[in-house]
Amino acid sequence: MNETQKLLLVLLISIEIAFTQSVYLNLLLILISIIILIISKSSIKSFVRLILVCILPTIGSFTSFYFFGTGEAVQRIHFASVMTTRVVAYVFMGAAFMANMILYKLLRSLEQNVKMSATFVYGILGALNFIPKIIKAIRTIRAVGLMRGEVLYFWSPKLYFKAITQALVWSNNLAMAMTSHGFEEGERRSYHEQFPTKLSGWIIILVIMLFIQYCLFVAKLW
Numbered sequence: 001m002n003e004t005q006k007l008l009l010v011l012l013i014s015i016e017i018a019f020t021q022s023v024y025l026n027l028l029l030i031l032i033s034i035i036i037l038i039i040s041k042s043s044i045k046s047f048v049r050l051i052l053v054c055i056l057p058t059i060g061s062f063t064s065f066y067f068f069g070t071g072e073a074v075q076r077i078h079f080a081s082v083m084t085t086r087v088v089a090y091v092f093m094g095a096a097f098m099a100n101m102i103l104y105k106l107l108r109s110l111e112q113n114v115k116m117s118a119t120f121v122y123g124i125l126g127a128l129n130f131i132p133k134i135i136k137a138i139r140t141i142r143a144v145g146l147m148r149g150e151v152l153y154f155w156s157p158k159l160y161f162k163a164i165t166q167a168l169v170w171s172n173n174l175a176m177a178m179t180s181h182g183f184e185e186g187e188r189r190s191y192h193e194q195f196p197t198k199l200s201g202w203i204i205i206l207v208i209m210l211f212i213q214y215c216l217f218v219a220k221l222w
Contacts, residue, residue: 001201003101003109009205010097016212017086023078025215026085033092040099050095057087103128109195126174130167137166 001009017026037047065080107124110116141162145152152159 001204002113002195002197003106004113004195005197005201005205006097006101007106007110009208010093012205012209013093013212014090016209017089020216021079021082022216023081023085025212026082026089028215029089030085030092033089033096036096037092037099040096042095042099046095050091054088054091057091058084061087105195108191108193112191112195113197122178126171130170133170134163134167138163 013029017029061083062080065083066076069076069079071079104125107116107121111118111121138159141159142152145159
């Protein structure tokens, strides 16, 4: 499947479960996401992080809808379970989507297939490429401060002011480099690498969405 099609599939499934109250469907999506993560050879540390991310939202969702919801106890338990499993499903589906995803390919695919602004795409890529340089710059600024006998903690405004100043210099250099290479907003551009959508990807999306409808309305996984 094309990266754009994968993103579309995840969004469609997310919208589907947002308007349904099926605990079993949510659990099925969580199981499928875990299988995808295992096939993608995700580390145990990644699973631990996902579980830690889920703890507070799930506890908050369950306690809120169970203790402060309306209706009988059975109804409150069901609705609290729906909201809890929905949160976990969102987290694990997002992790499964990003497991084999290269952000560069996703952004370029969106640029080519949904006509996302090239300026926006290159801006994000430029910002992401600046992250390692900014981290290195912060370490250098702190080291220079220590040489002067000044300790710059992570909450020190001076530390981030200097880092932002350096980032502005880099962004200006990037803008000049893009201009010198003929990059102009609104101009038609050629692509070194194509990311076309595939017919097989649309078929897979259709089959999966039909399967979800079957689970909800035929098998009645509520």
